[in-house]
Amino acid sequence: MIRVENLTKKYAGGEAVRGISFSVEKGEVVGFLGPNGAGKSTTMRILTGFLSATDGQIEVAGAKLPEESLLVRQRIGYMPENVPLYPEMRVEEFLEYRGRLKRVSRRDITERVGLVLDQCGLSDVRKKIIGTLSKGFRQRVGLADALIHNPPLLILDEPTAGLDPHQIRSFRELIKDLGRDRTILLSTHILSEVEMVCRRAIIINRGKIEASDTLANLAKRVQSGALQIEVKADPVGAREKLAKLSEVGGVVELNRVGEWVSFEVTALPGKDIRGEVDGLIKREQWPLRDFRREKARLEDVFVELTQE
Amino acid sequence: MTRAFWTLWKREAGAILLSPIAWVLLTCMALINGFSFSQCVAYLGQGVREFTVMQIYFYIFHFWFLLIILVPILTMRLFSEEYKTGTIEMLLTAPVRDGDVILAKFAGALTFYLLLWIPSLLGLAVFQVVTHNAVPVAWIPLGLSYLMVTLVGMLYLSIGLFTSVLSKNQAVSAMLSFTIIALLFFTGFLSYLVKDPGWREVLTYIFTLEQMRSFSAGQFDSRPVVFYLSGTVFFLCLTQRVMANRALKG
Numbered sequence: 001m002i003r004v005e006n007l008t009k010k011y012a013g014g015e016a017v018r019g020i021s022f023s024v025e026k027g028e029v030v031g032f033l034g035p036n037g038a039g040k041s042t043t044m045r046i047l048t049g050f051l052s053a054t055d056g057q058i059e060v061a062g063a064k065l066p067e068e069s070l071l072v073r074q075r076i077g078y079m080p081e082n083v084p085l086y087p088e089m090r091v092e093e094f095l096e097y098r099g100r101l102k103r104v105s106r107r108d109i110t111e112r113v114g115l116v117l118d119q120c121g122l123s124d125v126r127k128k129i130i131g132t133l134s135k136g137f138r139q140r141v142g143l144a145d146a147l148i149h150n151p152p153l154l155i156l157d158e159p160t161a162g163l164d165p166h167q168i169r170s171f172r173e174l175i176k177d178l179g180r181d182r183t184i185l186l187s188t189h190i191l192s193e194v195e196m197v198c199r200r201a202i203i204i205n206r207g208k209i210e211a212s213d214t215l216a217n218l219a220k221r222v223q224s225g226a227l228q229i230e231v232k233a234d235p236v237g238a239r240e241k242l243a244k245l246s247e248v249g250g251v252v253e254l255n256r257v258g259e260w261v262s263f264e265v266t267a268l269p270g271k272d273i274r275g276e277v278d279g280l281i282k283r284e285q286w287p288l289r290d291f292r293r294e295k296a297r298l299e300d301v302f303v304e305l306t307q308e
Numbered sequence: 309m310t311r312a313f314w315t316l317w318k319r320e321a322g323a324i325l326l327s328p329i330a331w332v333l334l335t336c337m338a339l340i341n342g343f344s345f346s347q348c349v350a351y352l353g354q355g356v357r358e359f360t361v362m363q364i365y366f367y368i369f370h371f372w373f374l375l376i377i378l379v380p381i382l383t384m385r386l387f388s389e390e391y392k393t394g395t396i397e398m399l400l401t402a403p404v405r406d407g408d409v410i411l412a413k414f415a416g417a418l419t420f421y422l423l424l425w426i427p428s429l430l431g432l433a434v435f436q437v438v439t440h441n442a443v444p445v446a447w448i449p450l451g452l453s454y455l456m457v458t459l460v461g462m463l464y465l466s467i468g469l470f471t472s473v474l475s476k477n478q479a480v481s482a483m484l485s486f487t488i489i490a491l492l493f494f495t496g497f498l499s500y501l502v503k504d505p506g507w508r509e510v511l512t513y514i515f516t517l518e519q520m521r522s523f524s525a526g527q528f529d530s531r532p533v534v535f536y537l538s539g540t541v542f543f544l545c546l547t548q549r550v551m552a553n554r555a556l557k558g
Contacts, residue, residue, distance in 0.1 A: 048401045049401060050397055050400055050401050052555050052556050073401055073402060073403040073404075076401075078398075080394065080398060080401070082394060084394035084395040084396075084397060084398050086395060088323065088326045088327070100311070101312060101402045101403075101404060102403060103311075103312075103403060
């Protein structure tokens with residue numbers, strides 16, 4: 001759906017994007033991750049034909065940029081950062097205007113508008129003036145605009161920025177739903193969002209791609225999770241025994257409550273230490289009251305990849 | 309014209325009519341128009357017989373003053389606002405050509421501009437009724453006058469559109485277009501001063517006031533028509549160049 005090779009964008013002051021290459025296949029929901037100013041928005045603006053690249057080959061939705069810009073724009077639904085809208089228009093009127101602009105036929109327009117209003121939960125505010133809507137609703141109008149011509153590819157630039165937790169939750173559900181029959185590329189700097197919505201992430205930092213992989217594979221790149229256990233045992237002895245296990249990378253004592261002591265046991269990269277630790281506890285017959293694994297979070301991957 | 313053009317034109321004309329500026333402009337235009345029209349009538353009342361009321365109307369200061377001031381106010385927001393609020397991104401990522409966007413904005417502004425001159429026609433109608441049609445309306449000079457108003461308006465609007473794409477700041481683009489328009493307008497007066505016949509010829513060619521005078525007297529001349537139309541096309545093309553360049557620079 002998207003194929004980018006050696007994309008470079010130079011500004012007067014420097015380079016925003018430095019020769020990045022990536023691709024998004026049909027049907028994927030991909031998160032485009034990066035700290036603020038990493039080049040996410042610039043890349044998306046190039047993909048949508050709004051900016052032109054300084055160098056590189058770009059193919060979006062089966063058409064080449066910049067030569068077939070009109071075709072690309074016809075096939076994508078784009079929701080820009082901060083969702084700029086015309087404040088004086090009514091929701092329904094705006095969507096009708098946008099639909100007509102995106103070549104929805106006069107015959108289909110009413111049906112399409114009704115459909116996206118429904119889909120984005122806007123039916124109650126269809127007659128309202130956009131300028132009077134709350135941020136959450138305006139965001140929905142932006143998404144409805146991106147969907148109005150039923151594009152096979154959605155490009156969403158920070159779709160949940162500025163929403164409150166409730167709105168973020170319902171917005172993510174919406175995006176998840178949309179991902180069932182569409183290809184979606186969405187940028188964000190909120191990691192939990194990618195974890196909830198996407199199957200794959202592209203991590204970009206300072207104009208370069210640091211990683212592009214499924215979330216599971218990305219998680220493997222960092223220590224594959226730590227194990228927290230709480231046992232009744234001699235703290236010093238237990239710690240030594242845990243540390244001696246072959247696949248354990250490190251043991252940290254967290255705290256003691258009476259005779260109970262809790263440890264955080266980290267594994268060597270790529271190893272699963274649950275069986276080994278469990279075996280040890282059984283052999284030593286330590287009473288156990290807590291045993292849980294902290295999953296490697298995307299946040300760890302992100303920090304590791306994008307730190308200075 | 310493409311369908312995108314009509315959709316965009318509808319939105320542009322709508323946006324102007326829904327903005328407070330439109331109604332302030334309409335009211336002020338009607339006021340100043342009425343004032344200048346009554347002055348024309350008063351002038352006729354002194355026993356002037358050489359001119360019709362419309363000839364005076366299109367020649368006096370109020371009219372030109374309005375024309376020069378009006379256009380920058382009308383055009384300043386066209387692109388500046390879209391760049392400032394970011395809606396330009398939404399607009400240009402829809403499958404529309406830059407050319408359609410520019411033409412639609414131009415046509416939308418022109419539509420409203422023409423609407424602004426309706427009160428002056430009403431003035432004439434009232435005049436005819438009150439005078440019991442003592443001097444019948446000379447339709448050809450009247451038509452030519454409004455043709456000229458349209459042509460001049462087209463050129464000025466295209467200048468305004470061009471300066472609007474230059475800056476995100478509406479005041480800056482208004483000032484720029486006002487300057488260009490005013491210079492263009494007042495340069496014509498130099499034809500009274502220069503001695504060199506070649507230069508005088510050139511200056512007469514762009515002397516809007518004189519052209520208006522001959523048009524409102526019923527004398528058609530194709531040279532101003534060519535001048536204003538080609539000028540309009542020139543500035544619309546410039547606008548397009550700037551837009552394309554903006555996408556390149558980001």
